[in-house]
Amino acid sequence: SLIALLPGDGIGPEVIAQARRVLEALSLDLSFEEAPVGGAAYLEKGHPLPPETLALAKRADAVLFGAVGDPRFDAVERAFRPEQAILGLRRELGLFANLRPAKLFPGLEDASALKPEVAGAIDMVIVRELNGDVYFGEKGRRTTMDGLRQGYDLMSYNEREVERIARVGFETARVRKKRLCSVDKANVLETSQLWRDVVKSVATEYPDVHLTHMYVDNAAMQLVRNPGQFDVIVTGNLFGDILSDQASMCAGSIGMLPSAALDTGKKGLYEPIHGSAPDIAGQGKANPCATILSAAMMLRYSLDDEVSAERIERAVAGALTAGVRTPDLGGTATTAEMADAVLARLA
Amino acid sequence: SLIALLPGDGIGPEVIAQARRVLEALSLDLSFEEAPVGGAAYLEKGHPLPPETLALAKRADAVLFGAVGDPRFDAVERAFRPEQAILGLRRELGLFANLRPAKLFPGLEDASALKPEVAGAIDMVIVRELNGDVYFGEKGRRTTMDGLRQGYDLMSYNEREVERIARVGFETARVRKKRLCSVDKANVLETSQLWRDVVKSVATEYPDVHLTHMYVDNAAMQLVRNPGQFDVIVTGNLFGDILSDQASMCAGSIGMLPSAALDTGKKGLYEPIHGSAPDIAGQGKANPCATILSAAMMLRYSLDDEVSAERIERAVAGALTAGVRTPDLGGTATTAEMADAVLARLA
Ligand SMILES: CC(C)[C@H](C(=O)O)[C@@H](O)C(=O)O
Ligand SMILES: CC(C)[C@H](C(=O)O)[C@@H](O)C(=O)O
Numbered sequence: 001s002l003i004a005l006l007p008g009d010g011i012g013p014e015v016i017a018q019a020r021r022v023l024e025a026l027s028l029d030l031s032f033e034e035a036p037v038g039g040a041a042y043l044e045k046g047h048p049l050p051p052e053t054l055a056l057a058k059r060a061d062a063v064l065f066g067a068v069g070d071p072r073f074d075a076v077e078r079a080f081r082p083e084q085a086i087l088g089l090r091r092e093l094g095l096f097a098n099l100r101p102a103k104l105f106p107g108l109e110d111a112s113a114l115k116p117e118v119a120g121a122i123d124m125v126i127v128r129e130l131n132g133d134v135y136f137g138e139k140g141r142r143t144t145m146d147g148l149r150q151g152y153d154l155m156s157y158n159e160r161e162v163e164r165i166a167r168v169g170f171e172t173a174r175v176r177k178k179r180l181c182s183v184d185k186a187n188v189l190e191t192s193q194l195w196r197d198v199v200k201s202v203a204t205e206y207p208d209v210h211l212t213h214m215y216v217d218n219a220a221m222q223l224v225r226n227p228g229q230f231d232v233i234v235t236g237n238l239f240g241d242i243l244s245d246q247a248s249m250c251a252g253s254i255g256m257l258p259s260a261a262l263d264t265g266k267k268g269l270y271e272p273i274h275g276s277a278p279d280i281a282g283q284g285k286a287n288p289c290a291t292i293l294s295a296a297m298m299l300r301y302s303l304d305d306e307v308s309a310e311r312i313e314r315a316v317a318g319a320l321t322a323g324v325r326t327p328d329l330g331g332t333a334t335t336a337e338m339a340d341a342v343l344a345r346l347a
Numbered sequence: 348s349l350i351a352l353l354p355g356d357g358i359g360p361e362v363i364a365q366a367r368r369v370l371e372a373l374s375l376d377l378s379f380e381e382a383p384v385g386g387a388a389y390l391e392k393g394h395p396l397p398p399e400t401l402a403l404a405k406r407a408d409a410v411l412f413g414a415v416g417d418p419r420f421d422a423v424e425r426a427f428r429p430e431q432a433i434l435g436l437r438r439e440l441g442l443f444a445n446l447r448p449a450k451l452f453p454g455l456e457d458a459s460a461l462k463p464e465v466a467g468a469i470d471m472v473i474v475r476e477l478n479g480d481v482y483f484g485e486k487g488r489r490t491t492m493d494g495l496r497q498g499y500d501l502m503s504y505n506e507r508e509v510e511r512i513a514r515v516g517f518e519t520a521r522v523r524k525k526r527l528c529s530v531d532k533a534n535v536l537e538t539s540q541l542w543r544d545v546v547k548s549v550a551t552e553y554p555d556v557h558l559t560h561m562y563v564d565n566a567a568m569q570l571v572r573n574p575g576q577f578d579v580i581v582t583g584n585l586f587g588d589i590l591s592d593q594a595s596m597c598a599g600s601i602g603m604l605p606s607a608a609l610d611t612g613k614k615g616l617y618e619p620i621h622g623s624a625p626d627i628a629g630q631g632k633a634n635p636c637a638t639i640l641s642a643a644m645m646l647r648y649s650l651d652d653e654v655s656a657e658r659i660e661r662a663v664a665g666a667l668t669a670g671v672r673t674p675d676l677g678g679t680a681t682t683a684e685m686a687d688a689v690l691a692r693l694a
Binding site: 151221 | 416425428430434461465481482484486487488491493495496497499503505507532534536538539540542563564565567568572585586588589590591595596597601
C-alpha cells in the first residue's frame with residue numbers, strides 16, 4: 001500500500017520520521033512518498049496545499065500527517081495560511097469523520113492535571129464531524145448599515161451530514177460500551193436542534209445503544225468533573241474541536257493522543273492531535289508517541305491490519321511502563337530515544 | 348433601591364429565597380419585588396418572559412435571577428422555552444458584559460477534580476460578550492437545493508460590539524494582575540479575525556495591560572493543564588458559554604460561583620452560574636452560595652456598596668472554613684442551613 005507522508009511544520013517532520021521508522025520495522029508491504037504541506041509548502045511552492053501534495057494524498061491508500069501552523073504566517077491572507085492545508089485535505093478527500101480516542105495510559109497518572117482517580121477512569125472516543133458546520137459555511141467581512149466593519153460565518157448542518165456522522169457515532173459505541181452522548185447547543189441554535197432531531201431518528205436503528213444528549217457548556221463541565229462517565233461522544237466540527245482538545249488534556253499529555261479522519265470508505269488521514277509546537281521544534285524534545293499511535297490507527301482502519309496496530313500499541317505501552325518519557329511526560333528522553341524504546345519492544 | 352427577584356425554575360426559588368434573607372439581614376435600604384420567569388412563567392402566564400416581568404426588570408435598579416430551564420418544555424416551540432427568558436432579558440436590557448469570576452475557595456480543594464495544586468492556583472475572571480455572536484444572528488430551518496432539511500445560525504460581530512467588550516476586558520485586567528487573554532478561533536473564522544483585529548487596536552489604549560491571544564481549542568486545554576496562568580479572559584458569547592462553565596468546574600463546585608451581566612451603566616442582572624438542576628429541585632439540597640455571592644456582586648456593581656459586598660463574601664468564606672457544606676461540596680447541610688451559617692457570620 002502507498003502511504004503519503006506529509007510532515008508539515010514545527011515538530012511535524014521530527015515525529016513523522018520516527019513513525020516511519022516504526023512502520024518500516026514491521027516489514028509490511030508499504031511504500032512511502034513524502035510531500036510538503038502547511039507553512040513549509042507555502043515557502044517552497046507558494047501554497048500550503050500544493051496540487052502535487054493533494055494529488056499524492058488522493059492517490060495514496062492513507063495519509064500520515066504531522067502538523068501545520070506557524071505564527072510567522074499570521075499576517076498572510078487566510079487562503080494561504082498553513083491551517084488551510086488541513087482544512088483543504090479534509091474537504092477534498094471527504095474526510096468527514098474524526099475519531100479521537102482519549103485514554104490515560106497506565107503509568108501516566110502524574111501527567112494529568114486531574115486527580116489520578118478521575119483521570120484514570122477516562123476511556124472515551126470523541127467522534128467529531130469534520131466537513132461542515134461554521135468551518136465551511138459562507139464567511140467574510142462586510143459593512144453594516146451603520147457603516148461598521150462586521151465579520152460573519154454561517155453555521156449550518158443538513159440532515160444528510162448529521163445522519164452519516166451519527167451513524168459513525170452509533171457504530172463506534174456499538175463495539176464499545178454502547179453509550180453514545182450527542183453534544184449540541186439545541187437550547188440556542190437551530191443547527192443544533194436539527195442535529196438533535198436527526199440523531200434521535202437515527203437512534204431507532206440502534207436500539208442496543210443508549211443515547212443521551214448534552215449541551216456543550218455542560219459537556220465541558222462534565223469532562224472535568226467526571227470524564228469517566230463518557231464512552232462515545234458525537235458532536236459537530238466546532239464543538240468537537242474544543243471538547244476533543246479538552247478531553248485529551250484531561251487524559252494527560254497531548255503528546256500521547258492520535259486521531260483518524262475517515263471518508264465513507266477505507267481512506268483516512270492520521271495525525272497526532274498536538275499541533276506544530278514551534279517553540280520546541282528542531283530540539284528533539286517532541287513526543288513521537290501520538291504520531292506512532294496514529295500510524296497504528298492507520299493500519300487498523302485503512303489497511304485492515306489489526307495485528308500490526310496492536311503490536312505498535314503494546315510496544316508504546318511497554319516503553320512507557322519501562323519509564324521512558326519525553327519532557328512533556330516529565331522525563332528527559334529525546335524524540336529518537338522514545339521511538340527507540342518503542343522499536344525495541346515491537347518484536 | 349428596587350431589586351427585582353426572578354426565581355424561575357427548578358432550584359431557582361430555593362436559592363433566591365436564601366439570598367433574599369441575606370440581603371434583608373444587612374438592613375440596607377432595599378425593596379424587593381418578585382416576578383415569574385422561565386418555565387414557571389410560561390405555565391402561569393403563557394410566556395417565559397411575560398411583559399410584567401420584563402417591565403419590572405427594566406424598572407428595578409438591579410435584577411437577582413435564579414435559574415431557568417426544565418426538560419418538560421423541550422418539545423415547546425423555541426420562542427416559548429424557558430431559556431428564551433434569560434436571552435430576552437440580556438437582549439432587552441442591553442446586558443452585554445458577563446463577568447464570571449472563577450476562584451477556588453480555601454478549604455474546597457477536595458471539591459475540584461483537578462489536583463489541589465492546580466485548582467488552588469485558579470483566580471480568574473472570564474469576561475463573556477452577551478448580546479451578539481451566533482446566539483442572536485439570523486437562524487432557522489430551510490430546505491437545500493437537494494431537498495434536505497438544513498438548520499442554520501449566522502455568527503457575526505461588528506467592530507463596535509467587539510470594542511465595548513474588549514474595553515470591559517482591559518478595565519477588568521487593569522485592576523487585577525494586568526493580564527488579558529483574548530480567546531477566538533481566528534485561524535478558521537472571519538468573525539474571530541475581526542475580533543482579534545479590534546482587540547489589538549483597543550489594546551493601544553491600555554499599554555499597562557499585557558494582551559495575548561489564544562485559540563479556543565487551546566484555551567480549553569490550558570484551562571485544564573494550568574488554569575493558574577489566566578488572569579482575565581475576554582471572549583465571545585459562544586466560546587464564553589463553554590469556557591466559563593469549564594473554568595468554574597475546574598474551581599470546584601459549580602454551586603459556588605456567581606456572575607454579573609452588565610449594561611453600559613450601573614444596571615445589572617446577577618445570577619448563579621449553575622442552572623435550574625431539576626433533579627434536586629425542592630429537596631433542600633441546592634447550594635445557595637452562588638446566589639448569595641451573586642447578591643454580593645449586585646451590591647458591588649449596581650449599588651456601589653463595596654463594604655456590604657465584602658461582608659457577604661467574608662461570611663460565605665467563614666461558613667465554608669467552619670466546615671458547613673451542602674451535598675455538592677461533600678457535606679450534608681441543607682440549603683437553609685448553609686444560608687444560616689452565612690447569616691450567623693454577617694455581623
Ligand atoms: C488547525 C485547525 C484548523 C484545526 C481545526 O480547528 O480543526 C485543529 O485545531 C484541529 O483540531 O485539527
Ligand atoms: C440557558 C442558556 C441559554 C445560557 C446560555 O447559553 O447563555 C446558559 O448556558 C448560560 O450560560 O447562562
